[in-house]
Amino acid sequence: MNDTFTELASSDIRGFAVRPVIQPVTDSAALPEAIMDEGPTNVLDQYHTQIGEWLKIKRPTQPYTEDELKDAIEAFISDSSNAMGNWVYYPWLDTVVRVLNEEMYREVVTSRNQFKITPEEQKILSGKTIGVIGLSVGQAAAVTLAMENVGGTIRIADFDTLDLSNLNRLRAGVHQLGMPKTVIAAREIAQINPYLHVEIYDEGVTPENAVSFMSGLDLLVEECDSLPIKIAVRHIAKKMKLPVIMDTSDRGMVDVERFDLESDRPIFHGKLAAFEGKDPATFTPEDKRNLLFTLVDYPMASDRAKSSFAEIGKTITTWPQLASAVTLGGAMMTDSARRILLGNTLASGRYYVDLEQLIGTND
Structure with a gap:
């Protein structure tokens, strides 16, 4: 060579x-x-x-x-x-x-972005660095960010490789089975925009590298499956005054935490008060279940999501995600990221873009 x-x-x-x-x-x-x-x-x-x-x-x-x-x-x-x-x-x-x-x-x-995104705004966005943890919804977010030219650097993290069961929601093919998810996402971004800078953490985000991963970010898109990491990165984001956004792939729920504007804001909007002081590494299966239900606002979940939760460990191994929900999540993460990075008003909280409510259902 x-x-x-x-x-x-x-x-x-x-x-x-x-x-x-x-x-x-x-x-x-x-x-x-x-x-x-x-x-x-x-x-x-x-x-x-x-x-x-x-x-x-x-x-x-x-x-x-x-x-x-x-x-x-x-x-x-x-x-x-x-x-x-x-x-x-x-x-x-x-x-x-x-x-x-x-x-x-x-x-x-970017010519077809104007003037939904002005040239001045596009220049501002090109100087931003966005971190994406977890590459299911995260892959959709990273790719959509690249297509919309939101961010000049995208830093992605995932330790996992592509399995056949992932193809119900990830933009990939059978020829990529066994390939690191970071590689799949990085290659797709490069094929869209060869000039976009992509930084890769193929070991995922861990307690040892979390600070390194988050240093220098302007915004974090958090979509990982690990509850301890979800909690840890928010504590770090709070110290760094870094905004965090998340999508749950159910009822189009977008979670926004503006640690950049509210330095004393409790993580997850204070929903974890009952778990404060506990070491996430010592959580029992029941603790994890209760924590998950707290994080996703179980009473607000869709009926089908609730039915799915009840089947975990019985007829299914983990919670389901649909391609339509993941794709919607990528769009909402990009829209939210763009508005936050441009200084538009987007308050902390949880927002729903529930398509069944908005469009209607015959169920």
Whole structure:
């Protein structure tokens, strides 16, 4: 393997490539040696089309005719003073794609955000770092954050690998079974936006690395299954004055804790008062059950969720999650994150986007 390429691809996880190799396009528009040596099977060059999109968003009041656009693209490409873009090599796809340089790329991919997100707001968001713990709802959140360009850095954590039973809700395929969930999420983000910075904790968040994971974050999306970790990261977030948001995949419940605005706010809105002082590591199965019911507001849960809870350990092994609920959770986490990061009013509390109530049901 070429030494340059080895250096660029050095940050692999458990032997899996997770970041694309980005090399500038030269005057000859030939593939760089570092990429050529890998012998990629697929080379996709749609640079002319991308330049056309960029030119069109620069002239919204005077649309190009087909011939005018063709001439404008050729004029841009032939001008040696203009940017020539970058080659992006995805080792796991055995594919090289030519894309606009980072500034032009961001202009085009965010052009359809305006003015639901203003250019000024998009610039603010690009400087933010968001942490995502747990990659079920968390995967949906991380990918949606990437598509919406909310955050310039996304830090993801999960210790688990993909199982067949995960495919009811995770965006993945059977060819990825056994692959770390962090790798699956990182690769999808890279395929959406090769310039987005992704940091990976493939051991998940633990008591030993929690402070490291959370340091430097502007917001935390917490979606892990571990009750002790849920509690621990909130105590850390409170000390760091870091806002925390969570989705429960039932009745569209969004939990918001604005530790950035309320330094004395009790974690989980004070719902854990009965458990304060207890070591989570010593929780009995009954303690864990009662704690879970407290965290999800059992009386507020859907009837089907309550029925499912009653079957855990009898006919099912854990609580169910549906793809529709996880996808909705990713959308709500992204919307909530964007508003918090932009300084919009979003108070601590629990909010419900209950589709059965909003749309109606025949059950």
